[in-house]
Amino acid sequence: MALTLFDASAYTRFLAAGAASLRKYRTTIDGLNVFPVPDGDTGSNMYVTLRQAAVQGRRVREGGLGAVAAAAALAALPAARGNSGLLLSQMLRGFARCAAECEAMNPQEVANAMCEAVAGAKEALAHPVAGTMLTVAEAAARAANAYAEAQSSLSAVCAAAARAAEAALAQTPAQLDVLKQAGVVDAGGAGIVAMLAAPLEPAFARATQHAIFLPQQSVGENRYCTEFVVQGASCEPAELRNAVAGCGNSLIVAGAKPTLKVHVHTSSPDGVRRIVQRYGRTVQEKIEDMQRQHAALFAREDTTSSVVALVSGYGFDRIARDLGAEQTIVAIAEPSVEQFRQALAACSSVSTYIVLDRERATRSAQAAASSDRSVRVLALPDPPSAMAALLALRSDAAKARPERCRGADGDRILIEAARTRTARVFFDGKEPGAVAGGLPLRANSLEEAAMAAASQLGASEGGLLTLYYGGAQREGDAQALCRKLRDAFAKAEVQSYCGGQTDAEYWISHDD
Numbered sequence: 001m002a003l004t005l006f007d008a009s010a011y012t013r014f015l016a017a018g019a020a021s022l023r024k025y026r027t028t029i030d031g032l033n034v035f036p037v038p039d040g041d042t043g044s045n046m047y048v049t050l051r052q053a054a055v056q057g058r059r060v061r062e063g064g065l066g067a068v069a070a071a072a073a074l075a076a077l078p079a080a081r082g083n084s085g086l087l088l089s090q091m092l093r094g095f096a097r098c099a100a101e102c103e104a105m106n107p108q109e110v111a112n113a114m115c116e117a118v119a120g121a122k123e124a125l126a127h128p129v130a131g132t133m134l135t136v137a138e139a140a141a142r143a144a145n146a147y148a149e150a151q152s153s154l155s156a157v158c159a160a161a162a163r164a165a166e167a168a169l170a171q172t173p174a175q176l177d178v179l180k181q182a183g184v185v186d187a188g189g190a191g192i193v194a195m196l197a198a199p200l201e202p203a204f205a206r207a208t209q210h211a212i213f214l215p216q217q218s219v220g221e222n223r224y225c226t227e228f229v230v231q232g233a234s235c236e237p238a239e240l241r242n243a244v245a246g247c248g249n250s251l252i253v254a255g256a257k258p259t260l261k262v263h264v265h266t267s268s269p270d271g272v273r274r275i276v277q278r279y280g281r282t283v284q285e286k287i288e289d290m291q292r293q294h295a296a297l298f299a300r301e302d303t304t305s306s307v308v309a310l311v312s313g314y315g316f317d318r319i320a321r322d323l324g325a326e327q328t329i330v331a332i333a334e335p336s337v338e339q340f341r342q343a344l345a346a347c348s349s350v351s352t353y354i355v356l357d358r359e360r361a362t363r364s365a366q367a368a369a370s371s372d373r374s375v376r377v378l379a380l381p382d383p384p385s386a387m388a389a390l391l392a393l394r395s396d397a398a399k400a401r402p403e404r405c406r407g408a409d410g411d412r413i414l415i416e417a418a419r420t421r422t423a424r425v426f427f428d429g430k431e432p433g434a435v436a437g438g439l440p441l442r443a444n445s446l447e448e449a450a451m452a453a454a455s456q457l458g459a460s461e462g463g464l465l466t467l468y469y470g471g472a473q474r475e476g477d478a479q480a481l482c483r484k485l486r487d488a489f490a491k492a493e494v495q496s497y498c499g500g501q502t503d504a505e506y507w508i509s510h511d512d
Contacts, residue, residue: 004152007104008060008068013056015072018195020495022047024322025194033187035132035178036250037081037219037265039290042187043194043467045082049089050195052079055493058486064103069096077255078229078284083385084133084188086252087121087229091137093254094120107157111148114161126241126251131175133188139168140196145377162196169193222248223291228276229284230260240279244351247272265290306347307393309355309386310365311334311469316357316383323390325355332502334361340368343376353378353393353410376410384422384468384497384509389426392416423453425506426471436508446505447481454485454492457510462491468499468507478506 020044022029029043056488057068058074073096076089097120098113099105105113118138143164147157172186179186185250215267222409226248233240237260241253248266260280266272269287278284278464309325311317317330327343329335344352351374354365362379369375380386392413423436425446434441434449450467459465465485469478478496485494492510499507 004154005104005106006065006110006154008063008065010154011065011068011072011099012054012058013048015057016493017496018116019047019051019054019493021194021197022050022054022191025190027324029187029190029194032184032190032407034182034184035176035186036129037225037290037453038182039219039225039288041082042084042437042454043191045080045085046088046188046191046195049076049080049085051493052076053089053092057208058493059490065105066096066099066102069099077259077261079225080254080261081286082225083250083263084191085250085262086254087124087133087188088191089261090121090124090252090254091117091287094118107152107154108145108148110154110430111141111144111157114144117141124237124252124254126245129176131172131179131189132186135172135175136165136168136186136189136192140192142166155371158196162193163195165189165193213495219291220265221267222250223289224266224269225290226262226264226266226272226290227284227286228273228282229279230262230276230280231258231283233258233260233280240276243279244272244277247275305353305393306349306352307355307390308340308343308347309357309390310361311357311386312383312503313498315468315470315498315500316387317500319387319497319499320355322385324393325390331361334364337364337367340365344368344373350374352376353413355386355389355393356380357383378410378414379416380414380417382422382424382507383419383501384466384507385420388420388509388511389413389417419508419511421457423508424504425450425453426504447484450481450508451485451488453508454457454510456490457508458512459489459492459510462512463493464511465489465492465494466507466509466511467494467496468501468509469496469505470501470503470507471497471505473505481506 026043026047030040033040033042051073053076057072060068060071073092076092080086080089094117095113098116118134118141121134128134140161144157144161147160169185169189172189236257237253240260241251244251244262244264248264250265251460252263253260262276264272307324308324308327309320310329310331311320312332314330317328320328326347329339329343354369354375354377356362356365356379362377365377378389406433421437423434425434432443432446432449434453436453439456441449441452443452454465467478467482482494482496
C-alpha cells in the first residue's frame with residue numbers, strides 16, 4: 001500500500017536518514033566547498049546541524065508531527081554551523097511552522113511545507129544567490145508541489161523532489177562562475193541532495209574531484225567566519241540584520257525573538273560582537289579564520305594517500321569505497337600476497353595505506369608492501385574499527401603527508417580508531433551470544449544479546465550506536481532492532497548499515 005500520510009514517525013525517520021547520509025558523505029561534500037568561501041566545511045556543518053535536530057526530534061513522545069518538527073527546529077538553531085548549517089536550520093523552522101499542531105500531513109501539505117521551508121531560509125539571508133543550496137531546495141519543493149497535485153503517493157512525491165534536486169544540483173556550475181572554475185557542483189546543494197536521496201547513492205558522490213582548492217582562490221578581507229547566539233533579543237531578525245549589514249558579507253540572521261543567531265563573514269569579529277550585544281545577551285560564539293582553513297586545504301591537495309581496504313563482506317566493501325578506499329579486497333579467508341600486490345599496483349598514489357579489518361591478514365599485507373611504494377599497514381581488530389580508521393584517514397585532523405606515511409600520522413589514525421568501542425553479536429551453534437569489549441555475554445535471544453552488548457559499550461550515556469548487519473539478518477531485522485535500541489537507550493543515536501559479513505549477525509560500534 002502506498003504511503004499517503006507523513007506523520008511523526010515518518011519525519012523522525014527522514015531526519016535520521018538524512019543525518020546518516022550527511023555523515024556518510026560529509027567529507028565528499030566538504031571537498032566541493034568553494035562557495036561562498038573555499039573553507040571546506042559545508043558537509044560537516046550540515047551534518048552537525050541535522051544530527052542534533054534528529055536526536056531531539058526522536059525524543060518527542062507525544063504531540064504528533066507538529067511536536068517533532070518543533071523540537072527538531074528548536075534544536076537545530078543553536079547547533080547550526082556556517083552558512084549551510086544555519087540555512088538548514090531555517091528550513092527546518094519553516095517546515096515546523098507549517099506542521100504546527102498537525103498529527104500528520106498529506107502529500108500536498110508536505111509539498112507546501114517544503115516551499116515554506118525554502119521561504120524561511122530566504123528570509124534569513126540578506127542577499128540570496130542563484131546556484132546554491134537554496135536553488136536546489138527550491139527545485140525540489142517545486143517538483144514536490146507539481147507531483148502532489150496528481151499523486152496521492154507520498155513516496156512518488158518524495159522521489160520527484162529528489163530527482164529535481166539532483167537535476168538542479170547539476171546546473172549549479174552554470175549559475176556560479178566560482179563553481180565552474182573549480183569544476184564542482186555547489187556543496188550546500190549536494191548536502192540537500194544527500195538528505196533527499198538518502199536511500200540512494202547521490203550522483204555527486206560518484207564523481208572524483210581533484211585540485212579543488214587552488215592558490216588563486218581568495219577568502220578576501222572578511223576572513224573571519226563569525227557566529228553569535230543572542231538570547232533575550234529585543235528585536236526582530238530584520239532589524240538585527242540591518243544593524244550588522246555593514247560589517248561584512250554572507251550575512252544570515254536566523255531564529256525569532258527572543259533567540260536569534262547571527263552569522264557573518266567579517267574582518268572585525270569584535271565590532272560585530274559590540275553591535276549584537278546592543279540587542280541582547282550573547283551566550284554562544286564561534287570565530288574561525290577561513291584564510292587559515294583554506295591554506296590548510298590547499299596544502300593537503302598534493303598530500304593525499306591512496307587507501308587499500310580489506311573487508312569481510314559486500315556491504316563493508318561499499319562503505320569502504322564511500323569512505324575513500326581506492327581499492328578494496330573482499331575476502332573471508334586471508335587474501336594472497338598477489339591480491340594485495342595487484343590492489344597496490346592499481347592505486348593512483350605511491351603513498352598508500354592498507355587498512356585491515358582482521359589482524360590475521362597482516363603478514364600477507366606486509367609481504368605485499370615490500371615494494372618501492374611508501375606503504376603503511378594499519379591493522380584493526382574488527383570491521384567497525386577499520387571503518388573508523390577509514391573515516392579518520394579522511395578527516396581534517398588525520399590527513400597524512402606521503403613522506404610521513406610510515407610515521408606518526410598512521411599512529412594517530414590508529415589512536416583515533418581505537419576510540420570506537422565494538423561488539424560482535426552471533427550464534428554459537430543455536431545459542432545467541434555476544435562479545436563486547438572483550439567480555440563474553442550470553443542471552444536468550446539475538447535481540448537480548450544485542451541489547452546487552454549495547455549496554456556494555458556505554459549506549460545508555462548517549463553517543464552514536466551503529467549496527468552492521470550480516471549473517472542471516474536482513475534490513476528489516478536491523479531496522480526492528482534499531483527501534484528497540486532507540487527505545488532502550490533514549491540518549492543514543494542509532495543507525496544501521498549492511499555489512500554483509502558471514503562471521504556475525506551484527507557488528508556494533510559505539511562512538512561518543
